[in-house]
Amino acid sequence: MMIMYEDGTQVAKMALDRLGHSHGKQEMNIDPKMYQYWIDSMVAAVKECDPQFSPALEKQWRDAMRKGINYMVSAGQVETINLKSQPALG
Numbered sequence: 001m002m003i004m005y006e007d008g009t010q011v012a013k014m015a016l017d018r019l020g021h022s023h024g025k026q027e028m029n030i031d032p033k034m035y036q037y038w039i040d041s042m043v044a045a046v047k048e049c050d051p052q053f054s055p056a057l058e059k060q061w062r063d064a065m066r067k068g069i070n071y072m073v074s075a076g077q078v079e080t081i082n083l084k085s086q087p088a089l090g
């Protein structure tokens with residue numbers, strides 16, 4: 001989805017909206033600072049598994065993930081109105 005997001009695919013945007021919400025303020029409330037560790041771990045795994053790993057490929061992974069994660073984090077900051085917590089009208 002992160003890679004599809006980079007291509008501007010609408011379905012990827014919707015998937016990241018949902019992920020951003022589940023990881024965001026109103027649900028798991030993951031501190032945005034944690035995503036750097038997530039990217040570092042993912043890059044370490046790619047390095048271990050891909051014999052064609054190179055610094056250029058590492059940069060491509062980091063750039064692609066960062067764009068999607070930035071979107072996911074911004075989607076997770078949005079407060080949605082919880083109708084159940086609103087006082088009853090009338």
Ligand code: HEM
Binds near residue numbers: 019022034038
């Ligand atoms: C350090 C950062 C992160 C932490 C601590 C974290 C934590 C978690 C936890 C605890 C769950 C299980 C929630 C549940 O099923 O009840 C989860 C689910 C999931 N996470 Fe993360 N996550 C992080 C980053 C990410 C990132 C960057 C992505 C996407 C690239 C991602 C994708 C998912 C997906 C696809 C699920 C399955 C559940 C769902 O669709 O909401 N997570 N994450």
